[in-house]
């Protein structure tokens with residue numbers, strides 16, 4: 270992996286432009302692949318003339334691009350140098366929109382969502398509404414002195430913690446997330462165990478999220494979970510409830526690495542050739558709506574990073590302030606070649622494997 274230490278934006282890299290990322294992806298020659306690597310044509314060949322939403326179940330809120338880390342593979346291009354965070358007014362607009370839906374889950378992501386100054390306010394508001402709340406946590410953020418009480422605080426509210434940890438061994442994790450990350454992640458996991466997370470208590474669910482290091486698809490999720498449970502318990506005395514695997518999406522800093530390492534063509538071929546029709550029904554864009562830090566609405570977090578805003582039948586690309594459930598329910602989901610990242614193999618979503 271490259272030794273990326275700054276965001277693409279900070280480095281003023283060409284790929285900091287979402288349009289440039291799309292150009293690069295769409296420009297890769299895939300003439301030998303099914304449907305020439307055209308996602309919509311591939312869907313159509315399996316009877317889906319358009320990708321349309323199902324019932325909205327998950328309201329995903331991206332609280333900003335600010336993060337205490339700068340991982341090589343980050344699809345958000347997050348980092349300490351990114352100052353974009355959701356303000357209180359937009360958070361309240363999210364809550365108003367949430368109240369118009371029957372979504373049962375609020376999925377908080379970033380960056381590091383815990384660094385948003387309104388994080389605890391939002392969690393309390395969602396828990397008060399009876400929602401299941403997921404905090405997508407990078408683990409190391411929990412070691413910041415001002416967040417030391419956060420594990421117990423989240424535990425009291427029954428918030429699910431979904432933690433990124435590429436591997437249960439140090440070299441693989443540090444290769445992807447930076448030197449020293451593994452040791453700090455282990456410390457944070459122990460703190461979560463101490464407050465009751467990861468011990469099969471439905472009110473303290475601890476999920477680990479793993480994405481592969483390199484240009485490959487993840488290994489079998491259930492098998493990895495067994496291996497990780499044994500490895501973390503034996504080596505560190507750590508327990509957790511479930512492991513989910515996700516594919517690396519060919520966007521942002523991971524796209525940069527693919528290009529610079531000469532893996533772009535082969536990885537796209539792998540994704541396209543591994544297309545699995547049984548993943549379509551369960552694609553996360555079908556039951557999730559993604560709100561950006563500035564309040565714009567997207568079909569998913571990946572479309573958000575590529576600035577592909579939702580397209581309503583009325584032609585509007587609304588802000589969360591203008592949320593209209595009927596229009597959202599009747600939209601067509603915006604797709605592109607990056608979508609092959611979600612349909613490859615057993616599929617990939619914020620909830621892990623699909624099929």
Ligand code: SF4
Pocket residue numbers: 336337338339340342343344345346347348379380381407433
């Ligand atoms: S992958 Fe997660 S922890 Fe790493 S820089 Fe991106 S948002 Fe931060």
Ligand code: SF4
Pocket residue numbers: 552553554555568569570571572602603604605607608609611
């Ligand atoms: S990237 Fe994945 S979740 Fe997003 S629109 Fe494409 S298929 Fe759906």
